[in-house]
Amino acid sequence: MSICKVCGKECQGKVGLGVHMRKSHPGYEKCRLCGDFYMNLDRHQIEEHDMTEKCPVCGMRFESSWGLRPHYQQKNDHPNESIPEIREKDVPQMNE
Numbered sequence: 476m477s478i479c480k481v482c483g484k485e486c487q488g489k490v491g492l493g494v495h496m497r498k499s500h501p502g503y504e505k506c507r508l509c510g511d512f513y514m515n516l517d518r519h520q521i522e523e524h525d526m527t528e529k530c531p532v533c534g535m536r537f538e539s540s541w542g543l544r545p546h547y548q549q550k551n552d553h554p555n556e557s558i559p560e561i562r563e564k565d566v567p568q569m570n571e
């Protein structure tokens with residue numbers, strides 16, 4: 476049983492809660508990182524998950540510009556030429 480934190484309604488598991496949220500609270504979006512619903516998902520992902528980079532095409536958030544590149548390569552509707560530049564500080568350091 477999943478309880479809607481907005482109105483307190485009991486829903487049939489996470490799937491039922493997702494259906495309820497879409498129907499009753501359309502302003503809320505599901506965070507793909509913690510599975511919770513937020514009215515201001517953008518701010519939540521920045522504050523709680525440090526997702527400071529945003530895909531300019533679909534708006535999905537990432538921790539770094541490094542994480543954006545594979546995202547672009549997976550998506551057909553993301554033009555390769557608009558891949559954001561990877562900043563030096565975002566490149567993982569290999570210390571081996």
Ligand SMILES: [Zn+2]
Nearest residue numbers: 479481482484
């Ligand atoms: Zn509700």
Ligand SMILES: [Zn+2]
Nearest residue numbers: 506508509510
């Ligand atoms: Zn979250």
Ligand SMILES: [Zn+2]
Nearest residue numbers: 530532533534
């Ligand atoms: Zn995207």
